[in-house]
Amino acid sequence: MRLCDWWQGPRLFILVDDYDMVGGGPMTQPFAPLLDHLALGHEVGLHLVVARSSAGAGRGLNEALLRRLQEVNTPGLLMSCPPSEGYLFGSVKGRELVPGRAVRIARRKTLQVQTGLVGDAL
Structure with missing residues (x-):
């Protein structure tokens, strides 16, 4: 698939x-x-x-x-989000993360990931 x-x-x-x-x-x-x-x-x-x-x-x-x-x-990618927003993806609650970090949610399983940063072309 x-x-x-x-x-x-x-x-x-x-x-x-x-x-x-x-x-x-x-x-x-x-x-x-x-x-x-x-x-x-x-x-x-x-x-x-x-x-x-x-x-x-x-x-x-x-x-x-x-x-x-x-x-x-x-699948979802949850970047930094105040916990006060509550549960956003099933049983996954928002949380404060450093810039570039995210939580990937797929079939209710979570994995913390680091997103890439593409610099400006010179």
């Missing part, structure tokens, strides 16, 4: 930055057409990367897109 060597079509990468500002309220759900395709994204060449601020992250998990991503066991 990881190699996806059977897939012959195009790959679609959707990058969403500042998801909390996009507007995921009940009247504005710009990603609603994708919700049914997320479970089989690896089979149809669909890749979705969503980034959001840690402020209000606990409340934000009730939005349709983020809830669906959790339902289909999408």
